[in-house]
Amino acid sequence: MSAAGSGAGPEGPVAKLIEIAEKPTFGQRLISWASRPPGRLYIPACAVVAAAVLFEDSVPAGHLPTFAFALGGGLLLAGMGALRMGIALAVARPMIRNYWLRWLSAPLIAAAAIGLAVADVPLQARVQASADDLVALGATTNDSTSIPLGGERTGLYSLNSVTVAEEVVHFEVEGAGLFYPAGLAHSPEEIPEGVFVPGQGARVYEHVDGDWYVWVEH
Known part of the structure; x- marks a missing residue:
């Protein structure tokens, strides 16, 4: 009984000290977070966003x-990276020097994707x-x-339809275009870019490579 009583005695004051201990402020938590190098969540998140940028550009x-x-x-x-870097430069410069590769990873990923x-x-x-x-299609x-395809997969694209007009083959790509229908066009003859072309309706073209163009219907 005495052993149990002596063991329980110190726990009371310690528990009270823990309860009354000052909790870290938001600023202290922010500094603690920024003082650590980018870790297992931030860098993979940057890679995911970079992959999304590349996919979006491929459509x-x-x-x-x-x-x-x-x-x-x-x-x-x-925004998170800029905030973290600003705080780290102010209070944790050695952390940047010691983990420079981690700090550079996110900007390098972003630069590669944007480039x-x-x-x-x-x-x-x-x-x-x-x-x-x-071309075979x-x-x-x-x-x-105009042949409706209903999302049929051709190559690496899902197509809504294929249309031929004035020897230009138009492939409407499913989900393509930010605000207007869009797709790919194949033409052995050069197509003027950025203007409406006679015989092609309200489509505007942009050259991609070789005989291939992107078209957007306005």
Whole structure:
């Protein structure tokens, strides 16, 4: 009994000290968070957003849900990174020097994704990988004919329809276009870019590579 009593005695004061101990303020928690290098969640999150950017660029004229996700996620991660870097520069410079590779990972991932997207590398690569299948499909379509496909997979794209007009084959890609229908066009002849082309309705074209163009219907 005495042993039990002596063991229970110190726990009372210790428990009270823990209860009355000052809890970290929001600022202290923020400094503690920023003093640690980017870890297992932040860097993979940056990679996920970068992958979304590359996928969105591979869709003709963009893909609205992916664009919204990449924009929102990118802004959130950029804001978190800037805040973290600012606090770390103020109170934890040695942490930046010791873990410099982690601190550089997110900007490098972002720069690589943006650079590839600006150069249209994802779009060109996806079009080239799908070119043979798309050309074969277009060869089965007659002039001035539109064939609904209902999301049928051709190459690396799901298509809503294929249409031939004035020897230009138009493939409407499912989900393509931020605000207007869009897709790919294949033409052996050069198509003027950025203007309405006679005989092609309200479509505007942008060159991708070789005989391939992106079209957007306005």
